[in-house]
Amino acid sequence: MRTMDELRPLSAGRLLELWRACREIEDPLERVLQCNGEILAECCHFQGEPVYAGSSEALSDLTGREMEELLRRLAEGQPPRGGEPEENPVFDLARFAALRGE
Numbered sequence: 001m002r003t004m005d006e007l008r009p010l011s012a013g014r015l016l017e018l019w020r021a022c023r024e025i026e027d028p029l030e031r032v033l034q035c036n037g038e039i040l041a042e043c044c045h046f047q048g049e050p051v052y053a054g055s056s057e058a059l060s061d062l063t064g065r066e067m068e069e070l071l072r073r074l075a076e077g078q079p080p081r082g083g084e085p086e087e088n089p090v091f092d093l094a095r096f097a098a099l100r101g102e
Contacts, residue, residue: 001062004044004045005045005046006080007080009077015039018039018042033064038058039071
């Protein structure tokens with residue numbers, strides 16, 4: 001995944017335009033991937049510049065899981081991950097401290 005520092009949300013009208021452009025694709029998986037690729041190509045930025053020139057670049061660079069994460073962050077108004085390590089959802093800080101004798 002390329003480096004990005006901003007996810008710019010699109011207007012509802014622009015999202016509708018992108019969906020309409022993709023709705024003629026018959027295969028449901030292809031349709032959703034193409035539409036999400038279009039959205040991310042327009043939303044992903046680094047230092048004010050688009051990260052992807054179009055959906056083809058976004059689809060070539062991102063895995064399905066990365067796309068899902070970016071779309072989730074976009075919907076929640078969160079910035080893209082900046083290389084920080086992913087959190088372990090089952091990590092228990094209190095138990096860790098107890099094991100260390102703290």
